[in-house]
Amino acid sequence: MxxxxxxxxxxxxxxxxxxxxxxxxxxxxxxxxxxxxxxxxALEGFEMVSSSDLQNxxxxxxxxxxxxxxxxxxxxxxxxxxxxxxxxxxxIWIQLAQQNPIPQMSETKIKSEKIQQNxxxxxxxxxxxxxxxxxxxxxxxxxxxxxxxxxxxRLAPTEIKVATKTPALKAKRKETxxxxxxxxxxxxxxxxxxxxxxxFNEAEEISTQKVAAAKDRTAFGARxxxxxxxxxxxxxxxxxxxxxxxxxxxxxxVVVKGTSKGAVSAIDGTFELQLDNDSNSILVAxxxxxxxxxxxxxxxxxxxxxxxxxxxxxDEVVVVGYGTQQKVIGxxxxxxxxxxxxxxxxxxxxxxxxxxxxxxxxxxxxxPEKKVVVKLKLEIDATGKITAITNANKSDKTFxxxxxxxxxxxxxxxxxxxxxxxxxxxxxxxxxxxxxxKTSNPD
Amino acid sequence: xxxxxxxxxxxRLSDQELLSKYLKKQDFDVLGELYSRYMHxxxxxxxxxxKNTEQAKDAVINIYEKIQSSIHNxxxxxxxxxxYVVSKNHCLMELRKKSVPxxxxxxxxxxxxxxxxxxxxxxxxxxQNAEIEKALADCIKKxxxxxxxxxxxxxxxxxxxxxxxxxxxxxxxxxxxxxxNGKRNLKICLxxxx
Numbered sequence: 001m002x003x004x005x006x007x008x009x010x011x012x013x014x015x016x017x018x019x020x021x022x023x024x025x026x027x028x029x030x031x032x033x034x035x036x037x038x039x040x041x042a043l044e045g046f047e048m049v050s051s052s053d054l055q056n057x058x059x060x061x062x063x064x065x066x067x068x069x070x071x072x073x074x075x076x077x078x079x080x081x082x083x084x085x086x087x088x089x090x091x092i093w094i095q096l097a098q099q100n101p102i103p104q105m106s107e108t109k110i111k112s113e114k115i116q117q118n119x120x121x122x123x124x125x126x127x128x129x130x131x132x133x134x135x136x137x138x139x140x141x142x143x144x145x146x147x148x149x150x151x152x153x154r155l156a157p158t159e160i161k162v163a164t165k166t167p168a169l170k171a172k173r174k175e176t177x178x179x180x181x182x183x184x185x186x187x188x189x190x191x192x193x194x195x196x197x198x199x200f201n202e203a204e205e206i207s208t209q210k211v212a213a214a215k216d217r218t219a220f221g222a223r224x225x226x227x228x229x230x231x232x233x234x235x236x237x238x239x240x241x242x243x244x245x246x247x248x249x250x251x252x253x254v255v256v257k258g259t260s261k262g263a264v265s266a267i268d269g270t271f272e273l274q275l276d277n278d279s280n281s282i283l284v285a286x287x288x289x290x291x292x293x294x295x296x297x298x299x300x301x302x303x304x305x306x307x308x309x310x311x312x313x314x315d316e317v318v319v320v321g322y323g324t325q326q327k328v329i330g331x332x333x334x335x336x337x338x339x340x341x342x343x344x345x346x347x348x349x350x351x352x353x354x355x356x357x358x359x360x361x362x363x364x365x366x367x368p369e370k371k372v373v374v375k376l377k378l379e380i381d382a383t384g385k386i387t388a389i390t391n392a393n394k395s396d397k398t399f400x401x402x403x404x405x406x407x408x409x410x411x412x413x414x415x416x417x418x419x420x421x422x423x424x425x426x427x428x429x430x431x432x433x434x435x436x437x438k439t440s441n442p443d
Numbered sequence: 444x445x446x447x448x449x450x451x452x453x454x455r456l457s458d459q460e461l462l463s464k465y466l467k468k469q470d471f472d473v474l475g476e477l478y479s480r481y482m483h484x485x486x487x488x489x490x491x492x493x494k495n496t497e498q499a500k501d502a503v504i505n506i507y508e509k510i511q512s513s514i515h516n517x518x519x520x521x522x523x524x525x526x527y528v529v530s531k532n533h534c535l536m537e538l539r540k541k542s543v544p545x546x547x548x549x550x551x552x553x554x555x556x557x558x559x560x561x562x563x564x565x566x567x568x569x570x571q572n573a574e575i576e577k578a579l580a581d582c583i584k585k586x587x588x589x590x591x592x593x594x595x596x597x598x599x600x601x602x603x604x605x606x607x608x609x610x611x612x613x614x615x616x617x618x619x620x621x622x623x624n625g626k627r628n629l630k631i632c633l634x635x636x637x
Contacts, residue, residue, distance in 0.1 A: 010483035026603030034622075035568045038527040042487020045499070049490055057496060058483050061503050065475065065482075 008032060008039050010058055017046055017054070234275035238303025240265045240285055249287060249307060257282040257294065273297070344380040344416040344425040353411060360406050361433045372396070372433040374403040382422040384415040392428065403431035458522045465514070474514070478507055481523060485530045492534035502537065506530050565626050567598055575633075582632035583625075589613075590625035597622055 008029075015021050016029050033040040046054060240252040248269025255262035256275065265271040275281055275297070286292040290307040297303055346353040363372060375392035389407060391400045407429060416425035456464070458477060465473040478485075485506055489499035510529060519525045567579060583591055592611060596602045597618075608615045 007480065013483065013487070021603075023603045023606045024601060026605060027597070027601040030597070030603055031568070031601075034565075034626075038481075038484050038488070038523060041491055041531070042484040045487035045490030045492070048494060049496060053496065054486075057500065058486060061486065061500055062479055062482060065478070065504055065507055 008036070010055070013043065013046055014055060016043070234299070236273040236275055236283065236297040236299060236303060238271055238297070238305060239269045240271065240287075240305045240307060241269055242290070243306040243308040246306075249290075252285050252287040252290075252307065254283055254285045257284050340417045340420045342414075342417050344378075344384070344413055344427050346413050347411045356410055357406055357429075357431055358434070361403065361431050363433045363435045365435050367435065370435070372399050374399050374431045374433070376400075376403055376407060376429045376431060378407065378413075378427040378429055379424070380413050380415055380427060381424050382415050384413045384422075386413060399433060403433075406431060462514075462519060462522050471511075474511065477522060478510065478526075481526055485526065488527075488530055489534055492531075492538060498537075502530075502534060506533050509533060565630060567594075567626060567629060578633055578636050579629065582629045582636070585632060586625055586628055590621045590628065593618055593621040594625040594629070 012029065016026065021029065033043060049057075238254070240249045240254070241247060242249050248265075248267075250265055250267045250269060252265040252269070252271070253262055254265065254271045254273060256273065259281075261273070261275075263271045263273045273283065281297065282294050283297050284292055284294050285305050285307060287307055289310055291310050293305055293307055295303070295305060363369070372395065373393065374395040377388075377390045377392045378386055379388040379390075381387050386408065389404045395403075413427075415422045417423070458480070461473055461477040464470070465477065482503060486499055486503050489502035489506075490496065493499050493502060506526075506529060510526065513529070517525065583594060586594065589611075593607060596607045596610070597604075602610075604615045604618050607613070607618045611618070613621075
């Protein structure tokens, strides 16, 4: 206690200030304050404010300043709760996703389940051989489905047609498979695989077709077999090459004409397309810069398409230079060496203008005066347009207006040129009205 | 001593402990706890300088922010005294911003004088010590009357300012100032004696 300075809390201050302390207490308090300048000064401040306010103020400040622990705790709880909710939601979502798996998977699952129901049959050498050939995983799966079916078919008495021409064992085996009529299989299967029939057919078709493809590569004479297969399966395979250099073309688009079904050739130019059953479709192979080629697919795997370069290829671009062209500096081409400078004048010149005026400025013979002179001031703008005509000699209104009309109806005016520039100007025109029998002189 | 409050919280740590805990963990809760112990004092001196509650409240908050940043820059051994200095500085700076000349004089020397330090504690406020007692007693005799009486009553008779003021018919403020001046003179006297 002697080491630590005694801590005077606000309640003590409160009591001191509200005179709740005894004199002895006060003395002790005051002595403490002598030692503690911080408290001393604080007391001075407190003495300015009434005590009740003090307590409230302090409480308010504290609440404002220092968040209560509860608040922090609640935030932690809130955060924990949110995380829990998110995790739960995530788990539920995953569970839902698992219940709706990819259709293929489910169907094959169903198939395999149902197939397994079929009674086991001792394997014949032929199915074994099929198994031995290397195949893609899907094929093997399909085959597995197929094999039990085959086995099951064997239970039912069916005629196995042998239509092969080549005596090769491999071919034979394949034929037996091939010749197992889809229908037979179906008949058997409908009883067991009512729902999965269609998909099973497809799988079977694909598998048989793939088996065929595998065989074809090895045995050339199996062409006939594939043809038989083709009647049921419609995967078109081929290779696109360039006509010029016989190199394979990757990225060639092969589309069934009229549809959006298509494939793109691989890096080695080969492509593979699934066609609809028994439809006579035409395929179109197109590639940028090459002529598109339509072809009826040969269902053999050797659809070899050669694309020729497009005739509409862009011509070479040749750049021709014609030299530079001089810019003409200066505005008007002048016949004279001197710059253009003239006053505004009527088109055609003053001579003809006055001739025109005299022709038209006529007095009646009965008019008292010999002649009437109307002086006009014309204001001509930079385009040669007459902007104003004023009466310069206070001539008679009628004569003025007639004179004015004559000028307006007369030839167009060229504006004043100063150093080749058109400017506004003012022109004086004297219209003399005379009696007809005399010819007047221009001014 | 009843002035030391009984700890409500069993986990009541010392200032030093709280401070080091804060510096380690940067936990604002800890700093808040520490500040809240002296917040009333900060408020008090803010009131003294600003003379109005609104400004004083703002100051309390501003000072809190100030210590949040500067606590890392200084090596604080005694939180209370450091807080005292910071608060006082803040108040004076604020006042200086508003009206320039007024409080200049009181700032620096007072601060220097008031920074609490064991060395600065007046002998009369310290714990009793025989030698010092004797020297003190001698010096007190040499004091001026009023100062002598006040000191005697305050320290030896343990009377509060109010009582002293009533008895001596002086204002409390006067009593306080006599005690202050008396202490100063005693200090000088003791110094001379050593």
